[in-house]
Amino acid sequence: MSAPSQAALAKLTPVVTKRWLSPDAWKIDVYERLDGYAALRKALKARPDDIIALMKDSGLRGRGGAGFPTGMKWGFIPQDPPGDGGGKPPGKPHYLVINADEGEPGTCKDLPLMMADPHSLIEGIVIAAYAIRAHFAAIYIRGEAVHAARRLRAAVDAAYARGYLGRNILGSRFDLDLVVHSGAGAYICGEETALLDSLEGYRGQPRLKPPFPATHGLYKAPTVVNNVETIATVPFIVLGGAEWFKTMGTEKSPGPKIYSISGRVNNPGQYECALGITLRELLELAGGMRDGHQLRFWTPGGSSTPMLTAEHLDVGLDFEAMAAAGTMLGTTAVQVFSDQDCPVYATYRWIEFYHHESCGKCTPCREGNYWMARVLRRILSGQGTVLDLDTLLDTCDNLLGRSFCALGDGAASPVVSSIKWFKQDYLDYIEGRTPPMFAAEELAGAH
Amino acid sequence: MTFSQETHDRAKAVIARYPAGRERSALLPLLHLVQSEQGYVSGDGIGFCAETLGLTRAEVSAVATFYTMYKRHPTGDWLVSVCTNTMCGVLGGDKAYQAVSGHLGVGHQETTDPADGPQITLEHAECLAACDYAPVLTVNYEFFDGIDAEAALEIVKQLQKGERPQPSRGPRLCTFNEIEAQLAGFSDERQGAVGEGPAGEPTLAGNRLAAKYGIAVPGFDPETPIVSKGDK
Numbered sequence: 043m044s045a046p047s048q049a050a051l052a053k054l055t056p057v058v059t060k061r062w063l064s065p066d067a068w069k070i071d072v073y074e075r076l077d078g079y080a081a082l083r084k085a086l087k088a089r090p091d092d093i094i095a096l097m098k099d100s101g102l103r104g105r106g107g108a109g110f111p112t113g114m115k116w117g118f119i120p121q122d123p124p125g126d127g128g129g130k131p132p133g134k135p136h137y138l139v140i141n142a143d144e145g146e147p148g149t150c151k152d153l154p155l156m157m158a159d160p161h162s163l164i165e166g167i168v169i170a171a172y173a174i175r176a177h178f179a180a181i182y183i184r185g186e187a188v189h190a191a192r193r194l195r196a197a198v199d200a201a202y203a204r205g206y207l208g209r210n211i212l213g214s215r216f217d218l219d220l221v222v223h224s225g226a227g228a229y230i231c232g233e234e235t236a237l238l239d240s241l242e243g244y245r246g247q248p249r250l251k252p253p254f255p256a257t258h259g260l261y262k263a264p265t266v267v268n269n270v271e272t273i274a275t276v277p278f279i280v281l282g283g284a285e286w287f288k289t290m291g292t293e294k295s296p297g298p299k300i301y302s303i304s305g306r307v308n309n310p311g312q313y314e315c316a317l318g319i320t321l322r323e324l325l326e327l328a329g330g331m332r333d334g335h336q337l338r339f340w341t342p343g344g345s346s347t348p349m350l351t352a353e354h355l356d357v358g359l360d361f362e363a364m365a366a367a368g369t370m371l372g373t374t375a376v377q378v379f380s381d382q383d384c385p386v387y388a389t390y391r392w393i394e395f396y397h398h399e400s401c402g403k404c405t406p407c408r409e410g411n412y413w414m415a416r417v418l419r420r421i422l423s424g425q426g427t428v429l430d431l432d433t434l435l436d437t438c439d440n441l442l443g444r445s446f447c448a449l450g451d452g453a454a455s456p457v458v459s460s461i462k463w464f465k466q467d468y469l470d471y472i473e474g475r476t477p478p479m480f481a482a483e484e485l486a487g488a489h
Numbered sequence: 490m491t492f493s494q495e496t497h498d499r500a501k502a503v504i505a506r507y508p509a510g511r512e513r514s515a516l517l518p519l520l521h522l523v524q525s526e527q528g529y530v531s532g533d534g535i536g537f538c539a540e541t542l543g544l545t546r547a548e549v550s551a552v553a554t555f556y557t558m559y560k561r562h563p564t565g566d567w568l569v570s571v572c573t574n575t576m577c578g579v580l581g582g583d584k585a586y587q588a589v590s591g592h593l594g595v596g597h598q599e600t601t602d603p604a605d606g607p608q609i610t611l612e613h614a615e616c617l618a619a620c621d622y623a624p625v626l627t628v629n630y631e632f633f634d635g636i637d638a639e640a641a642l643e644i645v646k647q648l649q650k651g652e653r654p655q656p657s658r659g660p661r662l663c664t665f666n667e668i669e670a671q672l673a674g675f676s677d678e679r680q681g682a683v684g685e686g687p688a689g690e691p692t693l694a695g696n697r698l699a700a701k702y703g704i705a706v707p708g709f710d711p712e713t714p715i716v717s718k719g720d721k
Contacts, residue, residue: 046698055706056699062688063696069684080711088715096715135508147574147616154692157658178508185521185558186570186617188630188671189659189686195676196683221506224672226517227557229615243516243542245555261511283713290706298706301695304576304620311621311694327698345575345616377620383579391575395615401555 044330050323055290055298057278058271059314062158068193070200073161079206081277085169086214091121093173097276099284101296106141106232106269107343107373108448109295109361112276118256119174119264134263136176139241140167142183142190142270143225143232146344147395148375151300152270154312156183156190159274160197164220166273168206169280171218174266178219181270182237185225195222229399233447234267236401247403248447271300291317295360295371303328305378306335318358321350324376335380339463343372345392346452348459349385369459385464386471387479389456390418396453407450410441414457421471424478431461431468492537496526500541503674512542516552518673520559525669529560558672564665565600565608567648571626571641574616581637582624586613588638589626589645606649621691622657629668631656634689660685 061067061076070078085093098113119136140163144152156163163181171179183191198220201207209217223241230236231246238260240246259265275297279287288296295317301324304310308329315324321340331337337352342359348369350357357367364371379388397411414437420426438454445451461468470476499522500515507514516538523534530553539549553559571586572578593601593611600610619625622634626641633644634657647654653662660682671677690697699705 051698051702051704054695054699054702054704056696056704057706059696060705062693063700066684077711084711084715089717092715092717095718099716144618145616148576148620149616150618150620150622153618154688157686158688158692184618185556185672186614186627186630188668189632189656192659192671192677193683195674199676222674223514224518224521224674225556226520226559226672228555240517241514242511243513243552245552261508280715281711281713282709283715286708286710286713289708302621304623305580309691309694310623311691313695313698315695327695375620377576379579388575388579391573391578395574398615 046326047323050326053315053319053323054313054327055316056314057290057298058155058162058274059158059300059312061162062154067159068157068161068197070161070197070204073159077281078161079165081280082165082168082206083212085172085280086212086216090173090175093169093280096279096284097173100279100287101284101294102272102275102279102287103295103361104269105271105275105299105373107146107346107370109371112268112272115256115268116170116174116266118254119266120257121175135178136174137260137263137265138167138171138174138176138179139238139260139265139267140179140181140270140273141232141234141237141267142181142187143229143237144184144187144270145229145232146346146373146375147392148304148341148344148377149302149373150304150375151302151312151373153187153190155270155274155300156187156194160194161201162274162277163194163270164197164201164206166276167220168211168218169276170266170268170273172216176266177217178221180221180223180241180260182223182225182231182241185227188224191222191224198222228401229395230401230447230449233449236447237267238265245401247401292358292360292362294362299374301359301374301376303376303378305340306332306380306383307378308332318360318363320356320358321376322355324359325378331378331380335382337378338381338383339379339385339388339460341372341375341377342369344375344377345395346370346448346455347372348455349463351463369455384467384479385460386418386422386467389460390415390422392456393418393453396449400449404446404450406441407445407453410437410450411453413437414453421468422479423481424471424474426468426472428469428472430472431465435461492523492526492533496522496537499673499675500537504541506674513544516542516544516549517556520549520553521669521672524559525666525673528564528666529562563600565610566664567607567609568612568629568665569609569626569645569648570612570614570617570630572615572617572619572624573613576616576620577624580623584638585624585626585636585641589641592642593645607651609645609648622689628654628656628662629665631660631662632658634658656686657689658686
């Protein structure tokens with residue numbers, strides 16, 4: 043394990059994560075000492091529209107996977123008449139909803155953020171709500187994440203006690219209530235409209251778009267739904283400005299981003315780097331591949347992003363370069379697999395996930411994942427046929443672009459990409475060159 | 490069965506969190522709340538939620554059966570969830586699940602016999618959003634990071650002996666019913682619990698590297714003015 047090169051180190055950009063090393067940064071006293079809530083004080087002196095313009099100027103793009111420009115999203119909310127800065131908006135109320143339903147296989151950045159520095163999220167929420175004139179905000183946090191929710195709830199209570207939430211925040215006449223709402227174990231609720239249905243007390247199933255949440259979101263009112271990391275980035279842009287923010291990253295994907303590297307590396311974990319870092323550089327930062335392991339396949343941003351191979355070590359991990367390579371940046375959940383890992387098995391496990399998590403609303407996703415999991419299990423059990431590969435690809439044709447939401451589209455990614463790069467691995471199971479990986483009854487998948 | 494007065498009072502507090510006229514938003518927390526009293530969502534629990542929110546039992550059942558965390562059968566004192574999604578599975582989660590399942594003699598979503606001591610409900614979980622700590626398991630949703638089959642066995646054996654192994658992140662373990670009250674949105678009232686659980690090395694890996702090499706992002710001036718449209 044050698045030291046990372048200067049080029050790789052130069053990509054490190056501790057901004058959003060910079061307080062994580064400070065002991066007890068989750069406590070409001072410590073947070074305030076580390077410039078906490080300075081951005082809120084600054085923002086409340088500015089006009090809401092100017093905050094939205096600042097986000098547009100910064101080029102901040104959503105950190106939840108889709109990469110939609112944040113300032114543009116905020117700007118879609120129907121705005122008050124000119125001159126009414128921060129007062130109660132006429133007509134329907136506006137809402138801000140934070141998507142903390144982290145659960146895409148590979149993704150593990152928002153839970154550590156909420157554990158280490160929950161006030162950065164809360165501060166970002168107050169600023170964002172002020173900008174879009176919302177007076178009620180909710181954090182929809184994944185149910186299983188009780189450790190993070192516990193700390194978040196304590197932080198929200200502390201923020202109320204200090205006047206950062208509630209009535210007349212810091213004497214600005216701006217009011218905001220914030221609720222931490224735990225989910226109940228459904229990955230689909232990370233899809234923004236399913237999340238809204240869940241938050242309204244329904245089954246978490248996606249809604250038909252349009253209309254979009256910007257006009258018909260929570261309670262059919264104008265709503266912004268943003269990811270945790272996106273909102274936690276906001277206070278830093280308010281303080282440092284758009285030009286400073288754009289000194290990091292690429293022209294179209296500016297800023298720092300938390301990369302979560304996991305798998306066959308020496309030091310897995312969270313690395314906040316400028317967007318556009320390559321896997322080669324990330325691997326250097328993470329201490330390299332583990333001894334005896336050669337990179338074989340990897341995901342750039344979770345299981346829904348088509349897998350890449352060792353050929354792609356030097357492709358930039360930003361929205362544009364990943365799209366050009368036929369995949370997606372996703373949530374920058376970089377899962378690294380080696381020559382000792384089987385891409386067919388990895389795909390099978392992911393499809394079991396999509397099968398379990400499909401909400402059942404649309405046929406392609408509900409039935410497609412059910413059948414693909416069974417076909418993959420058959421192949422891994424040494425009972426597959428060559429036609430099974432056609433069946434898988436045909437099923438993916440019916441999933442991609444024909445599912446109701448991105449969950450179904452995402453399920454096609456590991457199947458199509460693994461067959462593209464590793465067809466021989468499939469054939470080796472089918473034609474008996476690879477012994478069955480597991481007896482069928484040992485596969486603990488279906489439930 | 491009738492629910493305790495405390496549960497009725499707590500239900501009112503849950504509903505009060507949401508905007509007026511939007512009481513139905515309280516349904517997910519209320520389902521956690523009835524689970525915190527009974528250890529699962531019973532028919533009575535469905536009825537309680539329906540009555541409290543003015544919904545039909547069918548409407549509540551439709552929601553309760555959609556979500557994995559609402560249990561339809563009594564849950565043990567300890568819900569042990571072993572992640573067997575791809576990353577954990579590859580790194581040893583599958584073996585850990587098999588070891589625990591073999592030791593306890595139960596399979597997915599099954600519960601040990603009360604004659605064998607504290608009851609354990611086993612499940613294999615889909616991704617728990619902790620791939621940097623893989624493989625992981627949770628006990629009543631508190632994380633045990635970087636486990637293998639041996640460590641997983643040790644954890645369940647301690648639970649069976651009435652001990653409470655210390656999670657890697659987050660505080661001391663509490664019972665399934667206590668954790669469900671927190672899921673309903675009530676604070677953890679145990680002294681110091683919020684502060685327990687240090688950040689693990691994977692969480693801090695990038696920061697440690699930046700600190701070691703003295704790396705900070707230059708040019709950060711918190712006084713940078715916010716440009717006003719009127720100034721342009």
